[in-house]
Amino acid sequence: MIEAVGLTKRYGDKLAVDNLSFQVRPGAVTGFLGPNGSGKSTTMRMILGLDNPTAGTVTICGRPYRELPNAPRQVGALLDAKAVHGGRSARNHLLCLAQLSGIPARRVDEVLGVVGLHDVAKKRSRGFSLGMGQRLGIAAALLGDPQVLLFDEPVNGLDPEGILWVRNLMKSLAAEGRTVFVSSHLMSEMALTADHLIVIGRGRLLADMSVKDFIAANSAGFARVRTPDTEPQQREKLTSVLTEAGAHVLPEQDGALRVTGLPLPRISDLAHEAGVRLWELSPHQASLEEAYMRMTQEAVDYRSTADQKAGLMQPLPPGAEPPLPVPGQGQPGWYVPPPPQRDERASAPDTAQSSGTSGRPAAPAEQPSAPVAASAADPADSAPSEDAR
Numbered sequence: 001m002i003e004a005v006g007l008t009k010r011y012g013d014k015l016a017v018d019n020l021s022f023q024v025r026p027g028a029v030t031g032f033l034g035p036n037g038s039g040k041s042t043t044m045r046m047i048l049g050l051d052n053p054t055a056g057t058v059t060i061c062g063r064p065y066r067e068l069p070n071a072p073r074q075v076g077a078l079l080d081a082k083a084v085h086g087g088r089s090a091r092n093h094l095l096c097l098a099q100l101s102g103i104p105a106r107r108v109d110e111v112l113g114v115v116g117l118h119d120v121a122k123k124r125s126r127g128f129s130l131g132m133g134q135r136l137g138i139a140a141a142l143l144g145d146p147q148v149l150l151f152d153e154p155v156n157g158l159d160p161e162g163i164l165w166v167r168n169l170m171k172s173l174a175a176e177g178r179t180v181f182v183s184s185h186l187m188s189e190m191a192l193t194a195d196h197l198i199v200i201g202r203g204r205l206l207a208d209m210s211v212k213d214f215i216a217a218n219s220a221g222f223a224r225v226r227t228p229d230t231e232p233q234q235r236e237k238l239t240s241v242l243t244e245a246g247a248h249v250l251p252e253q254d255g256a257l258r259v260t261g262l263p264l265p266r267i268s269d270l271a272h273e274a275g276v277r278l279w280e281l282s283p284h285q286a287s288l289e290e291a292y293m294r295m296t297q298e299a300v301d302y303r304s305t306a307d308q309k310a311g312l313m314q315p316l317p318p319g320a321e322p323p324l325p326v327p328g329q330g331q332p333g334w335y336v337p338p339p340p341q342r343d344e345r346a347s348a349p350d351t352a353q354s355s356g357t358s359g360r361p362a363a364p365a366e367q368p369s370a371p372v373a374a375s376a377a378d379p380a381d382s383a384p385s386e387d388a389r
């Protein structure tokens, strides 16, 4: 169990972490989400004793990291996969970490197998790809077979097979009763991996709840309605009928309508009364990404501006019309999630009003390629020193 109470970190004028209180419990994967610069890495560094809090406390199993007996055997962490001596081989890097923590050498070969680096164990890590570096960092985190694991962006640079492997690894570690705290910007992956979420923005706690509750609290279900493509007037008629009845109707790119504010049976009745045939009437649940975007849109520090591409734009061909503006775009609170993908439609919940998980299929039951053996490296060896960034 990790517990933060009033955790605060200030760098000069910058309040990086602002009075954070939360618990990360064993037996579950807890996702740590927040926009760029929101304070996730700083929080993780304070958990690991690499930064001192300006105020507040954070403990692991009731003690600050630096007071844990044989901490590398209790806590494993991947903070910065690049923080490796490039001239050392993968095996030697892990051997050094193992020797510092009194971990037997055979454990190094075990974790090299677990992360799939056995064949390149004698190669210098300098030549490793981004994904291989991530795997080496994960191996270091697993080295001491710790009960508490922290991973900062573990799937960064991994290929699809690697992402699936990390997902199953996290879940297996949690299923063994370990505490697994993982940060990521990949919402679709978090929706499949995490049980619980801690979301921060500008250093402050925005949410501490299950993935299911988070989506339900930050998004609304909607109905997708499609009229015959061959009769566009039916679509217009239905749009005005539904709008008059109090629905909010948004056109989707493929010609369907996204309807919120009315239950599915009512949409069906109104269409029937108006003599509009329907080719599709389906319930949809918002994704974790949509819910996250909604919650954090006020807490984003680094946002790209519209790229005008003034000098690059081709003039429109004669007779062509510029794209239609999207209703509400640019207004405060505007956010239109992307249209659902086909596989999401296939796995949507039964009613537009129901809450639930992301609406995606459950994670496949693949197991990691080798038995999960966990362990820890001393994070102090693989992360920059305090305030050194």
Ligand SMILES: Nc1ncnc2c1ncn2[C@@H]1O[C@H](COP(=O)(O)OP(=O)(O)OP(=O)(O)O)[C@@H](O)[C@H]1O
Pocket (backbone or CB within 6 Å): 011, 014, 015, 016, 034, 035, 036, 037, 038, 039, 040, 041, 042, 043, 386, 387, 388, 389
């Ligand atoms: N050593 C430092 N000195 C000064 N400011 C820092 C230092 N470390 C972090 N910060 C600032 O604290 C804020 C939080 O940074 P942090 O790296 O914790 O965010 P993050 O949520 O991990 O971001 P990202 O998702 O981009 O990795 C940022 O504004 C960052 O510039």
